[in-house]
Amino acid sequence: MTVPENETAPARPSDTDLSAAHASVTLLERLADKLGGRASVTAVYGEPVTADGVTVIPVAKVAFGFGGGAGREVGAAKSGDGGGGGGGAEAKPLGYIEIRDGTATYRPIRDPWSDVVLPLAALVIGGAMPKILRSLRRRG
Structure with a gap:
């Protein structure tokens, strides 16, 4: 070709x-x-x-x-x-x-981050969540 x-x-x-x-x-x-x-x-x-x-x-x-x-x-x-x-x-x-x-x-x-930091973060978020929801309801 x-x-x-x-x-x-x-x-x-x-x-x-x-x-x-x-x-x-x-x-x-x-x-x-x-x-x-x-x-x-x-x-x-x-x-x-x-x-x-x-x-x-x-x-x-x-x-x-x-x-x-x-x-x-x-x-x-x-x-x-x-x-x-x-x-x-x-x-x-x-x-x-x-x-x-x-x-x-x-x-x-065990990873110390998963044993300590993650449970603490969950506690902080869980404690703050009701306050956040109340303030959102007041605005609405």
Whole structure:
């Protein structure tokens, strides 16, 4: 099939484009390997601890993410290649498993905000609500 003279054929990726894409894929694979190997509960909180017949095993939510890209600028008097990437990991403690006398018990780590601040806020709002409703009725 031939292309009419007034139309241009779709651009094919050059060797430079393919090498930049290969470099991006390689970078992402290396990031995934490094982060995936290190993003664990043990890496953040350590090994389970045993003392006085009680074993404590930390429990956490571990997540990681990464991204990268490559680009090429081609145009009048402009040319260049570029690429980059990055990643990160997060570990949030959820609780621990306590093993005592052959019985395992999960103990959650409570968030002080939900234990103290939210009930206090509910009390303040609940105490102020009747006054607010009375003042709204007087206006109406």
